[in-house]
Amino acid sequence: MKETSDQQTRRRWVTLAEVLAVAGVVIAGLTLYNSWQERRDSASTKIEERTAAARDRTRFELRGVPASGHSSILLTRDEAHPLGDVRISFPTALGVAPQDAVGHTIEADWFERPLREQTDGGEDDVTGRLPVLVDYSFMADDKPIARHAIYDIVWKTEGQLLRGRRVTLIDFRLREAGGSQRRIDALWARDKPKPPVK
Template identity: 40%
Template sequence: MSEDCDHADPTIKTEAAAQAEARSAEAAAIRRRWITLGEALAVVAVVISALTLWNSWSERADTEATNRAEAQRASARAQTLVLTATRSSERMLALKPVSADQSVQAQSISFPKALGLAPVQTTGEPRVEAGWFADALKKARDNAGMPDDSRGDERLPVAITTQFLADGRTHEDIAIYDVGYTIAGRLLGGHTVALRGVSLVSHAKSGGAQATLDARWAKLLPSR
């Protein structure tokens, strides 16, 4: 009996050792899986954090880019001058910017060379007066063989150089405008020029404004 027990003990011990080893291996595998899962979760957390940071930076960058673009557009609008006119009388047009954010400081109004007129300067009260050019215009119309009385509105091109304030800064604009007018004969008073309004033709460069003005004059009032 004793010999049988002695013979069985090694087998039992071997099986027990094998089971213990298997349990140990399984426990080690479980620990490795947990370590691997933990590492994966850590990586995921880092990735999420990085994506969140990038998204926040991207949104901020987009917002800043949008704000810069809007500021540039606003600045461009502020520097682009368009004048409009209201009739103070038939002999004078009061000029003002279309934009309320602009304020005219001074202007120089040039006429076609064919009229033989010097530029007119204004300060603080932008305007066009018929008396500046009426006699020269009537003479030019007569030389061109145009009718004494106009039919509808006629156009006199002028170059207007304007110094104006916008966004607290001084800017300069040079543009060609058509001054609308009518001319009619009176029995005792001769012909009278009545002003109607102004219309923007184009913006111009400083060196080429007079040539552009003269070309438009030749188009509107060709010589006979």
């Protein structure tokens, strides 16, 4: 039995309707997948941003500047990272016990005499650097964080009439993160000014 033209037309419409329905399902699926992918990427980006922000909040470098008169180093304050305890350890050869910088100040009096004794025999006017191990804590997001690093106290001696040499402090510089007593001993042995060979 032959199909009439009406039946053929209806069958074409059914087939076209089926194709459009399948296409609609595919488009809806792709749209749903795209939306899910965007949400996932957005969540991943937010996690990365939060992690980076947390890392930035815990990033802090201790700094110091000479006080007027150059007889001490003032450790600078940072409102976002309030300083806690600070302990300064000196090279063993100086014979200076570790000192707590209670007022966040490093005093030349702690090491001036042994530094002069260790550098006697050379010129009166000398500039050098004294490696120290600094253990300190600070607050970040209301949590205490402990760090230690080796810093150089940059110093200068100047001859004084009838009074020997005077030590002045001229800078406080980060030398390396981490560190140990053995490391500052080795640095001092290497960097200590040597008296001239006679």
